[in-house]
Amino acid sequence: MKGKKLKITEKYVQEFNERCSNFRAPEFLRFLTESDGNNVSYLDLIVQLENVIKLKPYKQEKKINFTIEEMTAIIEEFYSKYFPKKAEEVKQILNGTHPYFMDQNGKSTVHFEKVNLDENRSSNVGHSGNNPYLNFNVYLKDTIEDLRTTAHELTHAISAHETKIVDAIKENTPKKVFDRLTKDKSFESDSICEIESHIIEKLFNKFLLSKGIMNEEDIKVYENSEKISLVSELSLIREERDVIKCLSFPVTQEDLTALVEKLYKDKNFRLIDRIKKMHDTSRNSEHMFRYVVGRVVADVWFKRFEECETNKERREMLKIFQNYLNKTHELDLESACEELLGLDFTSIVEDYCLGKISDIKTQNNI
Numbered sequence: 035m036k037g038k039k040l041k042i043t044e045k046y047v048q049e050f051n052e053r054c055s056n057f058r059a060p061e062f063l064r065f066l067t068e069s070d071g072n073n074v075s076y077l078d079l080i081v082q083l084e085n086v087i088k089l090k091p092y093k094q095e096k097k098i099n100f101t102i103e104e105m106t107a108i109i110e111e112f113y114s115k116y117f118p119k120k121a122e123e124v125k126q127i128l129n130g131t132h133p134y135f136m137d138q139n140g141k142s143t144v145h146f147e148k149v150n151l152d153e154n155r156s157s158n159v160g161h162s163g164n165n166p167y168l169n170f171n172v173y174l175k176d177t178i179e180d181l182r183t184t185a186h187e188l189t190h191a192i193s194a195h196e197t198k199i200v201d202a203i204k205e206n207t208p209k210k211v212f213d214r215l216t217k218d219k220s221f222e223s224d225s226i227c228e229i230e231s232h233i234i235e236k237l238f239n240k241f242l243l244s245k246g247i248m249n250e251e252d253i254k255v256y257e258n259s260e261k262i263s264l265v266s267e268l269s270l271i272r273e274e275r276d277v278i279k280c281l282s283f284p285v286t287q288e289d290l291t292a293l294v295e296k297l298y299k300d301k302n303f304r305l306i307d308r309i310k311k312m313h314d315t316s317r318n319s320e321h322m323f324r325y326v327v328g329r330v331v332a333d334v335w336f337k338r339f340e341e342c343e344t345n346k347e348r349r350e351m352l353k354i355f356q357n358y359l360n361k362t363h364e365l366d367l368e369s370a371c372e373e374l375l376g377l378d379f380t381s382i383v384e385d386y387c388l389g390k391i392s393d394i395k396t397q398n399n400i
């Protein structure tokens with residue numbers, strides 16, 4: 035294995051502890067390993083998911099040459115077709131007139147910026163501190179992904195996750211209520227916020243396909259890159275859990291040194307690498323779990339949407355989803371799954387796995 039041997043200094047341990055306490059590491063991993071009534075834990079589901087996903091090599095999505103105006107027109111058209119009640123709001127966000135996306139001086143907080151393909155900046159929506167407005171940064175690299183990510187982030191922007199926070203700040207909501215909306219949320223309620231955006235991604239692809247902006251091959255490239263991301267999120271969660279279960283918190287220099295020594299002895303370089311990543315980056319299992327949830331729930335939702343026999347059924351699913359966006363702040367993982375699909379999360383994972391197994395069989399003509 036390349037690179038210097040990991041040396042656990044006092045400073046390293048301190049930084050490691052800080053990172054882990056930022057995301058409540060031991061508590062979160064306990065949450066993942068608790069079993070439900072059927073003796074299935076979220077971690078069991080993660081292992082189950084990892085076992086059924088088959089990958090092809092990663093391919094970059096194709097380039098497109100849209101102006102910002104053309105891009106925003108396509109996105110507006112998409113929302114007015116699929117979610118007419120949200121279309122006006124989306125239009126206002128994109129043209130800089132939405133009151134939630136304006137600072138105290140009336141200046142728009144929506145920024146479009148062209149960046150190079152290799153720049154590691156991703157578009158985002160969010161609020162900072164007690165500012166009564168949201169920021170929306172869109173980084174453009176001239177790929178299909180730009181369009182899709184803008185639609186993805188817009189969904190966060192119009193979801194109650196974000197809008198309730200802005201309302202709370204504007205209305206001088208008591209600290210206790212406000213804290214519940216932001217930092218005191220349970221793991222369960224935190225873990226649902228990528229469902230909405232991933233459902234939109236899939237519907238948006240369908241829309242781009244109907245307009246000839248994407249083709250079937252592009253969809254396959256997208257689906258495969260989604261699976262690649264999912265696999266890396268799943269292994270991050272599993273490996274991080276394998277590290278944490280060997281430690282007690284706050285970690286001491288002695289314990290971390292002993293663990294690292296043991297891992298070197300066992301040639302378990304994956305876990306040594308995981309310890310380094312836990313120290314160096316803010317990509318942690320709590321953050322990644324919501325992407326796992328988002329991708330899996332969206333996949334099962336979209337499959338059901340595609341299998342609808344009538345337009346009426348399809349419209350009904352869209353209507354339920356549009357209403358869902360207004361109450362995301364009050365749902366947790368199980369109630370969100372119930373709301374969208376009438377299933378619990380375990381059944382959704384099972385459906386996902388069955389779908390992947392039958393895809394593989396079809397591809398191999400079994």
Ligand SMILES: [Zn+2]
Nearest residue numbers: 186190228231
């Ligand atoms: Zn997102």
